[in-house]
Amino acid sequence: MPRLAEGEFALVREHLGQAIRTPTDPVRWGSGMTDLDFRILCAEAAAQMRDAAGLAEHVPLAEEGARRLRHRLYLGVAQRAQGVALLLAGLPGAAIDSHGQAADIFLALGTRWQLGRTLMARAEAQASAGDLPAARADWSQAAELLDALGAVPDARRARNSLAAVGKSGA
Amino acid sequence: MPENLGPHLLALESLGLIRPLQEEPDLVYRFRHGLTQEAAYASVTRRQRRSLHLMIGQVLDELNPERKDEVVDLLAYHFAAAGDATRAGIYARLAAQRALSTYAYDEAVLHLQRALKVVDVDGPDETRWTLYEALGDVHALLHQGTRAIDSYQRALSILERLPHSDRTDAIRLHRKVVQMGSEIKWAIDRDAFQDVNRAVQASGESLDRSLELIHGPSPHPETVRLLSVLSVAAWRMRHPPDWQTAAGHARAAVRMAIHLGSPVEHSVALEALGNALFGLGQLRQSLEAAEQRLEISRQPGFPDERECLDALRGAACAMVYVGEYEQAIPLLLEAEQAAQRMQSADQIFNVMALLTQCWFRLDRWDEIRSRRGLWEDFERRFPQERTGPLCWPQGLRAVVCTLSGDVEAGTALRDRSFGTMVRTFGQEGGWLRNAHY
Numbered sequence: 057m058p059r060l061a062e063g064e065f066a067l068v069r070e071h072l073g074q075a076i077r078t079p080t081d082p083v084r085w086g087s088g089m090t091d092l093d094f095r096i097l098c099a100e101a102a103a104q105m106r107d108a109a110g111l112a113e114h115v116p117l118a119e120e121g122a123r124r125l126r127h128r129l130y131l132g133v134a135q136r137a138q139g140v141a142l143l144l145a146g147l148p149g150a151a152i153d154s155h156g157q158a159a160d161i162f163l164a165l166g167t168r169w170q171l172g173r174t175l176m177a178r179a180e181a182q183a184s185a186g187d188l189p190a191a192r193a194d195w196s197q198a199a200e201l202l203d204a205l206g207a208v209p210d211a212r213r214a215r216n217s218l219a220a221v222g223k224s225g226a
Numbered sequence: 227m228p229e230n231l232g233p234h235l236l237a238l239e240s241l242g243l244i245r246p247l248q249e250e251p252d253l254v255y256r257f258r259h260g261l262t263q264e265a266a267y268a269s270v271t272r273r274q275r276r277s278l279h280l281m282i283g284q285v286l287d288e289l290n291p292e293r294k295d296e297v298v299d300l301l302a303y304h305f306a307a308a309g310d311a312t313r314a315g316i317y318a319r320l321a322a323q324r325a326l327s328t329y330a331y332d333e334a335v336l337h338l339q340r341a342l343k344v345v346d347v348d349g350p351d352e353t354r355w356t357l358y359e360a361l362g363d364v365h366a367l368l369h370q371g372t373r374a375i376d377s378y379q380r381a382l383s384i385l386e387r388l389p390h391s392d393r394t395d396a397i398r399l400h401r402k403v404v405q406m407g408s409e410i411k412w413a414i415d416r417d418a419f420q421d422v423n424r425a426v427q428a429s430g431e432s433l434d435r436s437l438e439l440i441h442g443p444s445p446h447p448e449t450v451r452l453l454s455v456l457s458v459a460a461w462r463m464r465h466p467p468d469w470q471t472a473a474g475h476a477r478a479a480v481r482m483a484i485h486l487g488s489p490v491e492h493s494v495a496l497e498a499l500g501n502a503l504f505g506l507g508q509l510r511q512s513l514e515a516a517e518q519r520l521e522i523s524r525q526p527g528f529p530d531e532r533e534c535l536d537a538l539r540g541a542a543c544a545m546v547y548v549g550e551y552e553q554a555i556p557l558l559l560e561a562e563q564a565a566q567r568m569q570s571a572d573q574i575f576n577v578m579a580l581l582t583q584c585w586f587r588l589d590r591w592d593e594i595r596s597r598r599g600l601w602e603d604f605e606r607r608f609p610q611e612r613t614g615p616l617c618w619p620q621g622l623r624a625v626v627c628t629l630s631g632d633v634e635a636g637t638a639l640r641d642r643s644f645g646t647m648v649r650t651f652g653q654e655g656g657w658l659r660n661a662h663y
Binding site: 057058059060061062074076078079080081082083084085086087088089090091092094125126127128129130165166167168169170205206207208209210 | 461579628
């Protein structure tokens with residue numbers, strides 16, 4: 057997880073490849089890594105790397121696992137990763153819907169970083185679909201949320217994206 | 227008071243050596259200076275001292291038949307100083323129990339060690355092994371696993387030499403060795419664990435050989451505990467883990483505990499079942515077992531507050547594994563207070579790590595940041611054996627630092643987390659899946 061936060065997605069994928077071959081424990085302090093935790097991390101790393109094959113492998117299993125366990129946070133993460141997969145497949149409309157479902161979950165949970173990142177992902181899909189006002193609104197809201205949380209690098213990315221759209225003049 | 231004592235006391239008081247402390251309900255004098263007491267004590271021969279301690283112990287024993295509990299620590303002290311091995315042993319165990327009731331763990335260890343010094347020389351073997359078991363139990367409560375295992379092994383070596391020992395006593399001691407070994411496996415350095423692992427494996431084999439006794443006709447609380455420990459050992463001490471065997475033992479333990487109508491053993495067995503269900507990937511069923519355990523431990527009159535605390539922690543942990551972070555937080559805050567009251571370092575760590583995870587998952591970074599000083603204080607105060615490895619909360623805190631833009635602090639914490647993992651789990655190639663988190 058620290059490597060994921062640092063943006064070392066390839067390293068994360070390598071670690072997870074080793075991890076899945078080993079057993080897990082119900083650790084008393086909560087660090088037992090379940091199959092669902094594993095799938096979610098893989099899906100997240102694949103989404104960050106824009107790895108269509110990785111997304112196709114892990115997202116359906118992550119989503120199925122999250123639904124079966126009624127794990128709302130992970131369902132949101134899986135749906136955001138699915139949104140990335142749909143955008144990579146050239147389906148920005150479906151991607152926007154998927155990100156919207158994820159955003160609803162994160163809004164209900166009050167998870168500001170997850171919501172901020174989902175809005176950024178949706179903004180990207182909206183920009184790709186040509187709806188720049190909606191994209192600007194999402195990037196702007198994401199920057200606000202992430203600023204309030206103190207998520208400095210992500211907030212900067214959101215503002216940079218917003219500025220880039222502004223410069224494009226669209 | 228003897229007739230001739232009064233003038234002596236008055237003389238000592240007029241010389242300024244002693245002063246009256248209280249008159250009622252008993253007349254009590256105290257030395258004005260500790261040095262005077264030491265000098266007076268040193269002026270008496272060792273034989274006289276032992277005789278005086280014995281006399282004082284006997285008088286205290288006779289004068290306080292109704293309130294022995296209040297003077298049990300004095301009785302333990304004087305009979306130990308008198309070299310009366312049998313009574314020193316009896317009262318040391320009682321004094322240790324009394325100390326534990328107020329979470330005075332160090333005092334409990336002191337009573338037992340002092341008695342053992344006497345009993346080890348010429349005490350009866352029966353007293354010796356029971357004292358070692360009691361000492362092991364205190365170390366187990368302190369999560370000092372290697373010391374606990376050492377004490378249980380000493381008890382076993384004495385017990386196994388006794389011609390008419392009860393086999394169930396040996397099974398219980400082996401069970402405690404395996405239980406402690408299972409608990410500390412990932413809590414201490416890998417090298418340190420190798421040292422105790424041989425003893426744990428030997429006890430595990432002994433328990434396996436005792437299976438025919440487990441399946442005897444009459445249910446017994448100890449059998450429930452044994453089945454529960456065998457359940458845990460089936461995954462924690464075997465590679466790869468045998469979750470089916472773990473679930474089988476745990477279910478048998480639950481059935482027997484229900485049959486016995488024993489709530490504490492029922493709670494212990496449900497913990498084992500919850501763990502086995504986790505391993506089988508049945509996380510919702512694992513949560514159900516944990517919630518049932520919590521309900522049992524919250525019944526009025528539930529007699530074991532440490533088990534109650536663990537049930538609270540366990541229910542919250544099971545909630546975390548299915549993403550019910552908001553629901554887990556109140557349980558964890560309640561558990562944290564109880565763990566602090568009981569001065570249970572391992573439970574404080576478990577609860578703080580789980581709280582950190584809940585806040586992390588809910589993006590409540592301020593709450594994680596606000597605990598930074600607490601974590602650092604915790605790391606300074608306790609060795610890893612008392613707490614458990616700190617790599618997980620260090621890793622989570624590293625993520626929050628990095629995502630907040632403090633890359634330097636994030637990298638430092640990540641490196642610390644990695645170092646802890648290598649010391650605990652060995653090099654990366656041999657890690658369990660959890661360590662890759």
